[in-house]
Amino acid sequence: MTNKGRPAVFFDRDGVLNHDAGYVHSPEAFVWTDEAVAAVRHVNDAGWLAIVVTNQSGIARGYYGPEEVGRLHRWMQDELRRHGAHIDAYYYCPHHVDGLKAELAVECSCRKPQPGMLLAAMDDWGVDGERSLLIGDKASDLEAARRAGIRGYLYKGGSLLRLVREAMAAAGPPRHTTTCSNTSSTP
Numbered sequence: 001m002t003n004k005g006r007p008a009v010f011f012d013r014d015g016v017l018n019h020d021a022g023y024v025h026s027p028e029a030f031v032w033t034d035e036a037v038a039a040v041r042h043v044n045d046a047g048w049l050a051i052v053v054t055n056q057s058g059i060a061r062g063y064y065g066p067e068e069v070g071r072l073h074r075w076m077q078d079e080l081r082r083h084g085a086h087i088d089a090y091y092y093c094p095h096h097v098d099g100l101k102a103e104l105a106v107e108c109s110c111r112k113p114q115p116g117m118l119l120a121a122m123d124d125w126g127v128d129g130e131r132s133l134l135i136g137d138k139a140s141d142l143e144a145a146r147r148a149g150i151r152g153y154l155y156k157g158g159s160l161l162r163l164v165r166e167a168m169a170a171a172g173p174p175r176h177t178t179t180c181s182n183t184s185s186t187p
């Protein structure tokens with residue numbers, strides 16, 4: 001894959017953007033983590049893509065449906081917009097091998113630590129993989145990042161903005177592919 005586009009910050013959702021209360025699927029149960037909204041805005045303002053990649057096995061388990069997930073993500077987007085921020089895309093995996101629904105009880109390639117969601121997003125958005133990174137709260141998130149060939153950072157609480165800022169800074173400046181040969185000098 002050639003990556004000529006923008007870099008992305010991939011956010012795990014539960015435990016990174018919101019406190020993981022277990023199978024969160026409604027605004028009432030959704031509590032943003034410390035400076036999560038500011039972290040997303042920082043990504044937006046830098047011109048990077050902000051993309052959510054979240055395992056939602058609650059769908060396979062029959063706890064809730066894709067409608068609730070979509071509704072929650074629209075609510076998140078409204079909340080972010082009110083603060084001048086946005087998520088560019090939301091990817092979720094509805095599968096789990098122990099699921100009640102046969103069509104969802106499968107060994108998929110998207111449930112983290114599999115990299116399927118990351119690879120799909122990178123393809124869909126032409127992401128610059130070299131500078132991109134993932135923020136997760138579990139080893140499975142970091143493993144998905146590793147398999148997708150991008151850097152992963154573990155969020156352990158505290159300011160999400162600080163972690164995102166440091167991680168993006170560590171990515172370094174963009175590589176310029178155009179060379180400037182206009183080096184006329186005065187004698």
Ligand SMILES: [Mg+2]
Pocket residue numbers: 012013014015016020136137138
């Ligand atoms: Mg998580």
